[in-house]
Amino acid sequence: MEPEGIPRTRTNAPNHVYYFDIGTGTWHGIATFRVTSWRRLLRSDIGLMNKLLATAMHTVERLTGAPRQESTIVAKPNEGEFGVADNVVRISKFGMTLYLLEEEYVLHSDGTGVTVNGNERLGPVPRLLTRTFTYSAEIRDEGMAATYLMPLLGTPWTADYQVAADRQSLFAELLCDWGRVTEETRLISAPA
Numbered sequence: 001m002e003p004e005g006i007p008r009t010r011t012n013a014p015n016h017v018y019y020f021d022i023g024t025g026t027w028h029g030i031a032t033f034r035v036t037s038w039r040r041l042l043r044s045d046i047g048l049m050n051k052l053l054a055t056a057m058h059t060v061e062r063l064t065g066a067p068r069q070e071s072t073i074v075a076k077p078n079e080g081e082f083g084v085a086d087n088v089v090r091i092s093k094f095g096m097t098l099y100l101l102e103e104e105y106v107l108h109s110d111g112t113g114v115t116v117n118g119n120e121r122l123g124p125v126p127r128l129l130t131r132t133f134t135y136s137a138e139i140r141d142e143g144m145a146a147t148y149l150m151p152l153l154g155t156p157w158t159a160d161y162q163v164a165a166d167r168q169s170l171f172a173e174l175l176c177d178w179g180r181v182t183e184e185t186r187l188i189s190a191p192a
Contacts, residue, residue: 010077010083011111012142012143013082013107013111013112013143014111014112014139014140014141014142014143015082015083015107015108015111015112015113015114015139015143016077016082016083016107016111016143017139017142017143017144018139018143018144018146018163019073019075019083019085019105019107019139020075020077020083020085021143022143022144022163022167023073023075023085023087024073024074024075024085024190024191025072025073025187025188025189025190025191026070026071026072026187026188026189027069027070027071027072027073027170027185027186027187027188028068028069028070028071028185028186028188029068029069029170029183029184029185029186030066030067030068030069030183030184030185031066031067031069031091031181031182031183032061032066032180032181032182032183033054033057033058033061033179033180033181034058034061034179034180034181035054035055035058035178035179036178036179036180037177037178037179038178040177040178041054041055041178041179044154044155044177044178045154046153046154046155047154049129050153050154050155053122053129053153054153054178054179057098060093060098064093064094067091067092067093067098068091068092068093069089069090069091069183069185070089070090070091070092071087071088071089071090071185072087072088073085073086073087074086074087075191080106080107081106081107081108081109082107082108082109082111083107084104084105084106084107085104085105085107086102086103086104086105087101087102087103087104087105088100088101088102088103089101089102089103096124097121097123097124098122098123098124099120099121099122099123100120100121101118101119101120101121102118102119102120103116103117103118103119104116104117104118105137111139112138112139112140113136113137113138113139114136114137114138114139114146115134115135115136115137116134116135116136116137116148116150117132117133117134118132118133118134118135119131119132120132120133133151135148135149135150135151136148136149137149143163144162144163145160145161145162145163146159146160146161147159147160147161148161150174152174152176153179155176155177155178155179156176157174157175157176157179157181158174158175158176159172159173159174159175159181160172160173160174161183167187168186168187169184169185169186169187170183170184170185170186171183171184172184
């Protein structure tokens with residue numbers, strides 16, 4: 001551990017590259033949500049509330065189009081064992097927040113692992129549909145890709161993120177037994 005006040009240097013570790021070199025900044029784009037199997041959704045054991053939320057998100061998007069996604073990542077390379085990054089994700093439609101997620105990415109010293117601590121809110125009403133959770137991620141391809149194992153809507157999802165060669169855009173596909181989410185975002189501003 002470095003003495004206090006001495007900044008830790010960034011490395012070429014994939015998780016440093018992904019969060020500190022590429023990810024830091026503000027990203028804008030769109031997110032889609034689709035139920036891919038109504039039969040599997042209805043037969044799942046995720047509970048009535050999660051089934052209603054999934055149905056509502058699918059229906060609203062079908063009627064009004066893909067919502068806007070904004071994400072801001074702040075790098076904190078001197079925190080934790082190997083660095084930390086904070087992320088705030090907001091998905092909105094017509095100026096109304098549909099989903100708000102605050103995440104802390106705790107980077108592992110193996111250079112690829114990440115523990116994610118999340119606080120989420122579904123819907124526009126603060127403190128109504130909220131939860132906290134923890135999950136894991138692995139950064140691959142020299143920091144150009146990531147896989148997250150996320151618990152969303154009572155279901156395990158696998159989320160694969162791929163950074164474009166220009167390091168200015170990102171595509172993600174999240175899959176579960178009954179649904180598919182995509183994210184397409186572009187870097188709008190990086191820290192000075």
